[in-house]
Amino acid sequence: MSPAAWKANLVALFIAQTCAMIAFSFVFPFIPLYVRDLGVTNTADAARWAGAIGAAAAITMAIAQPFWGSLADRYGRRVMVLRSLTAASITLVLMGLVRHPWQLLVLRFMQGAFTGTVAAANALVATSVPRERLGSSLGVMQVALFAGTSVGPLIGGVIADQLGYRVSCFASSLLMLVAVLCVVVFVRESFTPPPATAARHSVLANSRQLLAVPGLVLVMGIAFLIQYGNTVIAPILALFIHELANGINAASTAGGIMAGTGVAGALSAVVVGRLGDRLGHRRVLPVCLLGAALVCLPQALVRSPRELFAMRLALGLFLGGLMPSANALLAGLVPAERRGSAFGLSATAVAMANMIGPLSGALLAGALGMRSVFVATAALYGVGLVFVLLRFRHLPSRADTARPSIVPAHPVE
DSSP states (O other): OOHHHHHHHHHHHHHHHHHHHHHHHHHGGGHHHHHHHTTOOOHHHHHHHHHHHHHHHHHHHHHHHHHHHHHHHHHOHHHHHHHHHHHHHHHHHHHTTOOSHHHHHHHHHHHHHHOOHHHHHHHHHHTTSOGGGHHHHHHHHHHHHHHHHHHHHHHHHHHHHHHOHHHHHHHHHHHHHHHHHHHHHHOOOOOOOOOHHHHTSOHHHHHHHHHTSTTHHHHHHHHHHHHHHHHTTHHHHHHHHHHHTTTTTHHHHHHHHHHHHHHHHHHHHHHHHHHHHHHOHHHHHHHHHHHHHHHHGGGGGOOSHHHHHHHHHHHHHHHTTHHHHHHHHHHHHSOGGGHHHHHHHHHHHHHHHHHHHHHHHHHHHHHHOTHHHHHHHHHHHHHHHHHHHHHOTTSOSSGGGOOOOSSOSSOOO
8 A cells, every 4th residue: 555545544544533432432431420310329329330331342342353353354444444333323322312221231232242443443554554654553543542532521521411411422423423434435445355265264263373373462461451451440430520529510520531631642642652663662561551550549549620630631641652552562463464353352352351340440449439449440550560571571572573473364274
């Protein structure tokens, strides 16, 4: 693909992913508050429902992502991006029509099975940009994620406070359709279908072969820890801010704090992505993990939304470099023809973190209080730091300096 073509694709995918993340962030940070609006008035019960709803999509996503990743390598990554965005739009509009928490739970199961926009877009980027630009390009996609999750909660919180959570669901569905249109019109893919013999291999056989690649399971493990640390706080963050703000404009206050974290993460993703391409993604990863652990701990002691905002802003600076570094290391371990499947497997690890994180965060908050979750999050990033320092020493530092992968370009017997 020519330089002009891959850069145009990257810009279009950045815009589409930003729209998608804004759309998701209109709704999902406020699920605990939406559950209260659906009739669950007890705070502990609302946290448990929020944990279950957050985990629901992760369960089905963990099962489905290797299947979608394998199909991406067989039929193209662009069609998988369109599939995930369209499915997200449909489920979001249905979420605006629910009357009971269990209905929201069912829709989240469906959403997890048919969406997965981040993995689909990352796989397309990883197969269309030059190897020496993998880190910075995946960093740009991480900017889209952080930009969306910063703007989305801010706007979504205002909409929720003024017009209700149902309107937020409808608005997010429309914005997801904008992302679909952007991909249809502007994104192109130079895709060569694999040989017919390769296409006959099962998802299980394909996954087993990839998991045998040295280092792939390690990278999936750190992706799991990173996402687990990100999501363990999710069920209680809005409720914690509600408590700090004494219930006054809780949704918009939560949106503002989440926006600050997202902006800091977006700026960091650009800088750290470029540093990783120059210095090595394996070298910048432990620095970001250490910073995240040190900044998370004081959040357990804050007494006002302003103090929490300052701490979350600092956290965003370190969070921005984590997943782009892990994704760049992942892409460097396999040939371009197998990256859809590789990112599908990584998405399974991330989805499992999305499942376990909210549930454990909700249970921990119910047992020891909401502040204990911040201490646990700091400990998780600390575990990730030790894991990287001990196990990543033999991985290639940068994607473009990785030795030729031992895995073939297509599945074989």
